[in-house]
Amino acid sequence: MRTRLAWTVAFALASLAVAPVSAASAPKAGGTLVYATGTDALTLDPQFVTDVPTARAVMHIHETLVYMDDEGKIAPGLAEAWSVSADKLTWTLKLKKGVRFHDGTPFNAQSVKQTLDRILNPATGSPRRSTAEAIQQSRVVDEHTVALTTGKPFAPFLAQLTAYNLAMLSPTAADKLGKDYATKPVGTGPFMLESWKPGDRLVLARNPSYWGPKPWLDRVEFRVVPEDGTRVLQLLAGEVDVIASVPPIMLKRLAGAADVRVLRAPGYRTVYVGLNNKVKPFDDLRVRRAVAHAVNPQAIVQGVLGGVGAVGGGLESPAIGGAAKGLAPYRHDPTLSKKLLAEAGHAGGLKTKLYVPTGRYLMDRQVGEAVQAQLKEVGITAEIVAPDWGALTAALNKLTEIPMFLMGKGSPTGDLDLTLTLVTQTGGRMNHFNYSNAEVDRLIALQRQTTDAAERQQILRRIQEKLYEEVPAVVVFYEEQIYGGRASVQGIEVHPNESVSFARAWKQ
Amino acid sequence: MIPFALRRLLQAAPVLAGVSLAVFFMIHLIPGDPARLYAGLEASREDVENVRRALGLDEALPVQYGRFLGRFVTGDLGRSLKTGRPVGEEIAARYASTAFLAVLAIASAIALGAATGVVAAVWRRTAVDHAALLVSLLGLSLPPFFLGLVLMLFFSVQLGWLPLAGNATWRHAVLPAVTLALPAAAVISRMVRGSLVEVMEQDYIRTARAKGLTEWVVVNAHAVRNALIPVVTVVGLQLGYLLGGAVVTETVFSWPGIGRLIVQAIAARDFPVVQAAVLLLAVTFVGINLLTDMLYAVLDPRIRLE
Numbered sequence: 001m002r003t004r005l006a007w008t009v010a011f012a013l014a015s016l017a018v019a020p021v022s023a024a025s026a027p028k029a030g031g032t033l034v035y036a037t038g039t040d041a042l043t044l045d046p047q048f049v050t051d052v053p054t055a056r057a058v059m060h061i062h063e064t065l066v067y068m069d070d071e072g073k074i075a076p077g078l079a080e081a082w083s084v085s086a087d088k089l090t091w092t093l094k095l096k097k098g099v100r101f102h103d104g105t106p107f108n109a110q111s112v113k114q115t116l117d118r119i120l121n122p123a124t125g126s127p128r129r130s131t132a133e134a135i136q137q138s139r140v141v142d143e144h145t146v147a148l149t150t151g152k153p154f155a156p157f158l159a160q161l162t163a164y165n166l167a168m169l170s171p172t173a174a175d176k177l178g179k180d181y182a183t184k185p186v187g188t189g190p191f192m193l194e195s196w197k198p199g200d201r202l203v204l205a206r207n208p209s210y211w212g213p214k215p216w217l218d219r220v221e222f223r224v225v226p227e228d229g230t231r232v233l234q235l236l237a238g239e240v241d242v243i244a245s246v247p248p249i250m251l252k253r254l255a256g257a258a259d260v261r262v263l264r265a266p267g268y269r270t271v272y273v274g275l276n277n278k279v280k281p282f283d284d285l286r287v288r289r290a291v292a293h294a295v296n297p298q299a300i301v302q303g304v305l306g307g308v309g310a311v312g313g314g315l316e317s318p319a320i321g322g323a324a325k326g327l328a329p330y331r332h333d334p335t336l337s338k339k340l341l342a343e344a345g346h347a348g349g350l351k352t353k354l355y356v357p358t359g360r361y362l363m364d365r366q367v368g369e370a371v372q373a374q375l376k377e378v379g380i381t382a383e384i385v386a387p388d389w390g391a392l393t394a395a396l397n398k399l400t401e402i403p404m405f406l407m408g409k410g411s412p413t414g415d416l417d418l419t420l421t422l423v424t425q426t427g428g429r430m431n432h433f434n435y436s437n438a439e440v441d442r443l444i445a446l447q448r449q450t451t452d453a454a455e456r457q458q459i460l461r462r463i464q465e466k467l468y469e470e471v472p473a474v475v476v477f478y479e480e481q482i483y484g485g486r487a488s489v490q491g492i493e494v495h496p497n498e499s500v501s502f503a504r505a506w507k508q
Numbered sequence: 509m510i511p512f513a514l515r516r517l518l519q520a521a522p523v524l525a526g527v528s529l530a531v532f533f534m535i536h537l538i539p540g541d542p543a544r545l546y547a548g549l550e551a552s553r554e555d556v557e558n559v560r561r562a563l564g565l566d567e568a569l570p571v572q573y574g575r576f577l578g579r580f581v582t583g584d585l586g587r588s589l590k591t592g593r594p595v596g597e598e599i600a601a602r603y604a605s606t607a608f609l610a611v612l613a614i615a616s617a618i619a620l621g622a623a624t625g626v627v628a629a630v631w632r633r634t635a636v637d638h639a640a641l642l643v644s645l646l647g648l649s650l651p652p653f654f655l656g657l658v659l660m661l662f663f664s665v666q667l668g669w670l671p672l673a674g675n676a677t678w679r680h681a682v683l684p685a686v687t688l689a690l691p692a693a694a695v696i697s698r699m700v701r702g703s704l705v706e707v708m709e710q711d712y713i714r715t716a717r718a719k720g721l722t723e724w725v726v727v728n729a730h731a732v733r734n735a736l737i738p739v740v741t742v743v744g745l746q747l748g749y750l751l752g753g754a755v756v757t758e759t760v761f762s763w764p765g766i767g768r769l770i771v772q773a774i775a776a777r778d779f780p781v782v783q784a785a786v787l788l789l790a791v792t793f794v795g796i797n798l799l800t801d802m803l804y805a806v807l808d809p810r811i812r813l814e
Contacts, residue, residue: 042591050548125562127547130555182592198591199602199764200675223674225762229657230673237665239672390540390777393549397541422550430549 027491027506032219035502036231036240040199040224044185046167047119047126052498053244055164055412057222059499060204061102062167062187065093065112066158068414070496072321074158078107078168078188088153088451095144099211101170102192109146113138114171116148131165153449155456159415164499190215190503199224216491216506235260235484241507242489244500246482248306248363259487265494266310266319269410269479271361273354273371276403277472278434281350288471290340291404292330294378295474299332300370304363309477315424315467317478319496322416322457324464329475337378349379355395355405356386362479368406371476396432405432408479414497416460420444424467435472509802516801520794527790528580531783532573535774542589542777563589576783586780590773595784599766603788605675606758606765610750612685617692618743624693625700630727632705640697647694656687656760673762684761688754692746699742703735736807744800751792 041057042049049055065079079093099107116138119126134157137149150157160166173186185193190212191204202222206215223240225231231243232250236257246254246262254260275282275291282288297311312318314327341347354375356368365386372382382404387395395401409430411419422428425444426436440463447459481494488508493501543560544551551559560566564575579586585595628640663683664672674680707713708731716726753767766785773781805811 045592048592050546050551122558123562125559127551127555127559129558130552133552179587179592197601197764198593198598199769200605200762223762224764225673226759226768227673227762230660230760230762233660233665234672237668237672239674388540388775390545390775391538393544394539394541396549397544429552 025490025508027216027504028508029216029506030218031507032221033217033242033489033502033505033507034221034223034240035242035244036223036225036234037244038224038226038228038231041196041202041222043182044193044196045182046164046169046185046187047124047128048182049164050127052410055498056500057202057204058185059164059167059189060191060220060502061185061189061193062164062169063189064164064167065095065161068159068162068321068497072414074162077162079161082158084157084451088449089150091148091150091157092141093146093148095146096211097144099188100209101173101186101188102207103170103173103186105170105172105186107168107188108143109140111168111171112146113140114174115168116166118169118174119165126165128163128165131160131163134160153451155448155451156413156415156417159413159417163413165412191220194219213504215503217502220502220505232484235486238486242483242485242492242502244483246484248308248482251306251308251482254484261485261487263483263485263492263494264308265481265483266317266496267410267479267481267498268317268320268414268496269361269408269498270315270317270475271309271364271367271406271408271477271479272315272473272475274405274407274433274473275471276399276432276434277436279400279403281344281346281352282403284344285470286340286344287346287350288474289330290337290344290378291375291380292471292474293333293337293340294375294380295330295371295476296332296374297329297476299374300367301477304366304370305477308482309362309480311477313468313475314464315473315475316416316419316464317411317496319478320411320414320416320419322460324461324468327464327468330471334378341379346379349381351381351383352403353385354382355392355402356384357389357392357406358386360389361406361408364406364408367476371406399432399434402432406476407432410479410498412497417444417448420460420463421448424463424472433472435470437466437470440466509805513798513802516798517794520791520798523794524787524790528577528783528787529573531786532576532779533569535777535779535782536569538774538777540777542779545777546589565589576780585784588773588778588781590776590778590781595780598781599769599785599788602753602764602766602769605763606753606767607751609681609685609688609754609763609765610747612681613688613692613750614743614747616685616689617696617746620689620693621696622700622739625697626704626727626732628697628701629704629708630723632701637701640701644694644697647690650690652687652691652754652756653760655690656683656757659683659687660760673760675763680761680763684757684763687757687761688750692750695742695746696739699739700735703738704731707731707735733807737804740800740803740807744796748793748796751796752789 037053039053041054044058046058046062049058064077067075067077069075078096080096081094082091084091101107116132116135118124119129119132134150134154135148136151139147141147168188170186174181177184190207190210192207194203194205196202204220206218228247234240235243254262275288277283301309301311311329313329314324316323318325354368354372356364358365368384372384375382409419409423421444422430424431424435424440426441443459443463447456450456450459491505543556543565547556547559588595588598624640628637631637660672663670670682671680713731716730753765755767755771758765758768770785
């Protein structure tokens with residue numbers, strides 16, 4: 001289902017190697033695992049989740065019909081088998097039998113239908129209604145079979161069902177509780193909510209009647225520890241068992257400590273310098289290429305991020321299934337960059353603004369400053385502007401105000417359709433580059449309807465190569481996820497979509 | 509005193525109305541669309557509009573404000589835009605955490621500040637006085653994130669006496685309370701010293717000494733009480749600030765207080781929470797000012813509350 005990664009030993013930090021769990025140590029049942037995270041969950045209603053830390057809590061309580069494994073293959077979850085009709089419009093899912101929600105309500109075709117109908121109902125007010133919008137109709141075939149119909153053939157259909165927004169919730173609880181479901185969730189997952197004190201801690205208890213392999217742990221406690229340094233100190237002192245988002249600067253400290261290990265895992269997130277393709281001077285391809293040749297991702301990953309993160313040229317992280325492999329970053333070549341600028345009529349250099357978020361992505365502000373310094377070398381003077389997230393996104397969405405910006409994009413479903421549609425299709429919701437290419441748009445629409453996997457890969461590859469040539473954005477790095485943990489903790493599962501699971505974790 | 513208190517509370521009503529109006533329109537002036545922020549960058553336009561309707565943000569601002577006021581007077585604070593939880597619940601728990609810490613901090617600050625202040629005043633212009641000045645300056649100038657981390661490293665990491673962060677037990681409150689108390693104690697200490705030095709030079713103190721009273725009685729029974737009025741003012745102000753939540757200290761020690769809540773709510777443009785929290789803080793300040801004034805009359809019977 002998800003790849004299990006062992007803690008890499010702390011002194012081997014420099015390598016990216018992740019060793020498999022040694023078979024010698026047998027799991028031990030019982031105990032409470034304390035997980036310190038920077039941000040609290042906002043809601044426990046899957047249909048209202050819009051951020052990763054919230055999803056991590058929600059997905060211990062709830063489950064989706066299917067999952068995506070690390071190779072980008074669909075694996076069974078609450079649905080054990082599926083098939084698609086000849087016209088590619090109706091997906092029939094066979095559901096697992098004998099599964100019950102935490103409140104005793106049986107999980108069946110009716111609960112799938114009700115869950116999907118709930119998110120699609122505008123009155124529910126879900127901010128992620130569109131996650132389910134491909135589904136035109138859900139129909140109960142029998143107790144354990146459900147048929148979902150789409151309006152058009154939709155290749156990423158199963159990947160879409162892995163989205164946390166489409167996790168199954170108890171129809172009894174959802175009907176009864178309405179908005180209060182957010183604090184009283186009832187799913188089918190390996191853990192159940194025990195207590196929640198917002199801003200402080202969320203306690204999950206083992207679901208004793210879980211349908212799958214029962215969790216080893218009695219309890220998992222999500223603790224909110226906003227300060228990076230405090231989390232590291234707490235881990236070193238043994239006050240907590242696992243910490244999220246270890247800042248690169250603290251890695252050395254952890255490496256030198258006994259009983260503490262570091263877990264590094266690749267992620268789907270790409271951090272890039274976006275260029276507004278409709279605003280001067282970046283409407284000129286030569287200028288965009290000049291920026292690509294001026295930015296030195298290798299130097300940023302080594303110098304600013306302390307070696308955390310991977311370098312590449314493709315807009316999609318190579319960790320995502322279907323990402324084009326082998327797209328190297330544009331060669332770091334300030335001379336060529338200056339030449340391109342001169343050809344575009346900027347021999348005397350140019351002035352622009354670089355907008356950066358603060359605290360949103362790994363060392364974002366510092367990465368922005370490094371980009372600024374590298375651009376300066378070729379004569380591009382970029383003034384850094386760092387408004388708060390609300391103001392930044394408002395300005396980005398105007399599409400005319402911001403010439404250059406540092407942004408990141410992840411992928412909750414691990415299917416390229418989602419990110420390509422959002423980020424690179426004309427008018428895409430996160431297409432802050434204002435990029436528009438008729439051929440790319442056509443290919444994006446085509447891949448969505450191409451259900452043959454190999455053929456779809458070909459189209460996806462063509463789209464990514466086209467984007468690589470046209471440089472709507474310069475890729476800086478692919479984020480790497482860094483957790484710290486006590487050496488006694490085993491069996492944590494980290495997925496490149498940034499979810500983390502303690503369902504199979506145990507403490508020595 | 510009771511009619512005075514009632515009158516003052518009534519006078520506070522327009523102050524609070526003004527605060528609520530100012531906060532409401534100020535927060536709408538900051539760029540950033542709450543519906544978009546809530547739904548996220550990747551949300552479709554329809555999703556954002558749907559959320560806007562569901563949250564009642566599609567109406568004109570004066571209508572929204574009127575609606576807020578209407579609910580407010582019936583005791584309904586609405587729901588947080590960001591979490592969907594009732595604002596009252598959200599704020600009550602955080603305010604209780606903050607109040608616990610604030611009371612602990614102000615009590616320690618008073619004890620520490622009064623003691624060092626009195627000592628410095630009695631032995632003024634001696635080494636003790638200079639030492640007290642130095643310590644106060646230090647207490648005032650150390651930024652809380654630094655002070656907090658130093659305390660953590662020493663008492664939690666080195667000595668292992670206290671937990672690093674969280675708020676599960678009273679032991680968790682010690683370090684954040686000390687972090688908050690030190691700067692407050694420094695201010696109180698300087699104020700006690702200054703005020704006491706002034707009082708000690710007055711004629712009635714000379715009379716008391718001439719009567720043959722011991723210095724102990726002179727200071728504690730005669731001087732301190734009269735020196736307290738400016739001190740009470742300062743303590744009131746400090747308590748007000750502490751009850752407003754200390755974002756940095758709350759962050760360093762993972763204390764789920766109201767300061768962090770407000771900062772997060774502003775970042776998310778979560779109007780109902782910001783609105784209610786700021787009003788609560790305004791009420792707190794009004795209440796503390798009222799108590800301070802009433803305490804004046806207790807301390808000095810010549811002061812009449814009219």
